[in-house]
Amino acid sequence: MSTSKSSKGEFLYRYHLNFLFMEVLNQELTQEILRLTWRNPIFMAIAIALIWLVPQLFIRKFISTKYEKRKIEIQKNKIDKLYPKNLQ
Numbered sequence: 001m002s003t004s005k006s007s008k009g010e011f012l013y014r015y016h017l018n019f020l021f022m023e024v025l026n027q028e029l030t031q032e033i034l035r036l037t038w039r040n041p042i043f044m045a046i047a048i049a050l051i052w053l054v055p056q057l058f059i060r061k062f063i064s065t066k067y068e069k070r071k072i073e074i075q076k077n078k079i080d081k082l083y084p085k086n087l088q
Contacts, residue, residue: 037043
């Protein structure tokens with residue numbers, strides 16, 4: 001009975017050490033990733049540029065198609081005024 005308690009205690013002790021080691025390793029890995037990315041000025045410049053430019057591309061495409069449709073509609077209205085369909 002004492003062997004099972006000691007083996008169980010040893011298992012828990014090793015498990016706890018393994019968990020602490022993995023946690024420290026994970027924290028170091030996280031810090032290294034942050035240092036290489038978030039705190040890197042080149043990466044931040046690219047990230048900010050992408051965050052700034054990508055939405056502008058979508059907005060520009062939307063506004064451009066809206067402008068073209070409106071332009072065709074105005075042109076159509078002007079032609080209709082010059083050449084009315086109802087001749088009375």
